[in-house]
Amino acid sequence: MDLEELKFPIGKFVKPESVNKEIIDSAISEIENFPKLVKDQTQNLSEQDLQLRYRPDGWTISQVVHHCADSHINSYMRFKLALMENVPSIKPYEESLWAELPDNQLSPLVSLQLLEALHARWVYLLKTLSEEDLNKEFIHPEQSAKVSLKENIMIYSWHCQHHLAHIRQAKALRF
Template structure:
C-alpha cells in the first residue's frame, strides 16, 4: 500500500458542485454518530493497541482521538464565529505540534468524553441552521477561498470518516 493511500484511506475531501439539503443532513448525521463510532472502535483496546499507528511515522490511535477533539473544538468555534460575526478570519493552529503536547499522552477516553459532549452541542446548532446561516462564511488565512458553513459541515463529515478509517487501519495493519 502506498503512503498516499495510508494517509487518505477514504480519499481527499472533494467539494460537491451542488450542496443539497440531503447531502447536508447526511453529513450532520455522520458528525452526530462519530463519537459512538470512535467509542466502538477503541473501547476494547489495551494500552499497546492504543499505541498502534495507521501508517509509519503517523499518529497513534490515541493521538488520532485527541486530534479529533482538538480539531472539532476549533471547528465548533469557527461555526460560532461565522454565525455571530460578519465574515470572520479564523485562526489556524499547528495540529502536528498540538499532537505532541503533554495532554496527548492522556487516555483517549478523556477526549472521547469531550467529543461526546462537543458533538451533542455542535449537532444541536447544525440542525438548527437556516439556509441563510448555511451560506455564512469565514476566511481561513491558509485557503484561497472563503468557506461557507454548509461546506464546512461536509469537510467535517469527511474529517470524521477520514480519522475513523485511520483508527480502523491502525488496528488492521498494526504499525508500531
C-alpha cells in the first residue's frame, strides 16, 4: 500500500452532487452507530495494541479515538452555531497539535465515553433538523467556503468511516 492509501483507506471525502432525505438519514445512522463500532473495535485491545499505528508516523489507535472526540465536539458546536447565527464563521483548530495535548495520555475509554454521550445528543439534534435547518451554513475560514449543515452531515459520516478504517487498519497491519 502506498502512503495515500494508508492515509485514506476509504478514499478522500467526495461531496455528493445531490443529497436527499434517504442519504441524510443513512449518514445520520452512520454517525449514530460510530461510538458502538469504535467500542467493538477497541474494547479488547491491550495497552500495547492501543499504541498500534494505521501507517508509519501516523496516529496510534488511542490518538485516533481521542481525535474523534475532539473533532466531533467541534462539529457539534459548529452545527449549533449555524442553527443559532446567520452564517457564522467557525474557529478552526490544529488537530495535530490537539493530539499532542496531555489529555491524550488518558485511556481512550474516556474519549469513547465522551463520544457515546456526545453522539446521543448530536444525533438527537440532527434528527430534528428541518429542510430549512439543513440548508443553513457556516463559513470555514481555512477553505474560505460556506458549508451547509447538510454537507457537514455527509462530511462527518465519512469522517466516522475514515477513522474506523484507520483503527481496523492499525489492528491488521500492526505498525
